[in-house]
Amino acid sequence: MDWVGGTESMVAGAAVSFVFFAALAVALRRRLGWVTAAASCGFFWWLTVIALVTLVPLAGIDLAVPAESRSETCSLDYGGPAPDGFWILSGGQRLLNTALFVPAGALLVVAAARWRIGWVAAPLGLIWLGLYSLAIELLQLELARIDRACDVTDLVDNVTGALLGFSVGLILTALLRPWRRR
Template sequence: MVTIGGTAVMVLGALAAGVVAVLLGLAVRRRLGTASAVAVPGLLWSLVAIALVTLVPTRSDVGIVPADARSESCSWDYGGPSGAAFEVLGLDQRTLNVLLFVPAGMFLVLAVGRWWSGVVLAPLGLAALAAYSLAIELTQLQLARLDRACDVTDMVDNVVGAGIGFVIGLVLLPVVRPWRGRRAAH
C-alpha cells in the first residue's frame, strides 16, 4: 500500500504551491500592480498551504483507520487536550492553528483592498475563511484515513488567526495602497 503523509509532504506541497503563486504574481503584475500581484497569489497560496497542513496525514505510516474506529462527532471540548499534544518549533497546536490562518486574513484584505467593493468583500471573505475552517474540520471528521480529529477549538483558533491577519491587512492597507496598480493598468 502506498501512503502519503508527514511534514515533508506538507512542506514540499507548500513550496510547489509557492512557486506557482510566484509565477501567477509575475504574470498578473503588469495588469494588477505589484501589491495586488502579491496579495492575490498570496491568498491563493495560503489557502493551499492551509489545506495541505490540515488535510495531509501527519504521518506517512497511518495506514487505514477502520470506519468503526473513527470519531462520530466533532469534539466540543474547547481547549481540550489535543492542543498540547502536538508541537512544532516549540509552538503548541493552538498557536500553530492561529498562525496558519494569519496570512490568509492579511492577504484577503490586501487582495480586495484595491476596489471600493472591498468594504463588502473583505468581511464576506473573513466569513468565507471561517466557513473554510469548518469545511476542513468536517472533512477531517468524515475522512477517517486522514487520522485527524474534528475539534471546535481548531475552528475558533483558525477564525482568531484569520481575524488577526484581517487587522494586520487593514493596518497595511494605507501603506501598501493596492489601488495604485489600477491606474497603471489603464
C-alpha cells in the first residue's frame, strides 16, 4: 500500500468522488430541486475531500510527522508547532485548516434549508462537523503510519471554519431559496 499517499492520491480521490456525487446530484435533482440536490451531494463530497486531505499519508510533503517522532497523546498546545503550511494557501496550516471546513458549513445550511426541520438539522449538523473534526484528529493520533499529528489547534481551526461556512450558508440560503422548486 506504499503507492497511496501525497497530493496525487488526494487529487485523484477528490476527482473520482466528485464524479460520483455529481452524478448522484443529477439523479436527485428532480426529487429535491437542483439547489438542494447540489448542496446535499456537495456537502458529502466535501466531507470526502476533508477525509482525503487529512487522512491520506503525506508522502513527500513537508507537513509529514514521521511515525518515530510522533506524540503518544494529542497536543494541547494551542497554536502549537504547526508547520508553515501547504503550497495551496500561503497563510499557513492554520488558515488551510480553517478554509477546509468553510464549504462544509455553507453546504450544510443550504442543504438543510429545504425542509422545515432545517432550523434544527443545520445546528445539529454543525455539532456533527465538530465531532467529525475530532474523529479525524483521533484517527491521526492512532494511525502512526499516515505521518500525521493530533493537535487541538486543528480542531479549533476546523470548527471555526465550519462556523464561518455556516454564516456564508445563511446568506446563500437567502439568495438561492432552496425550499422553492425551479
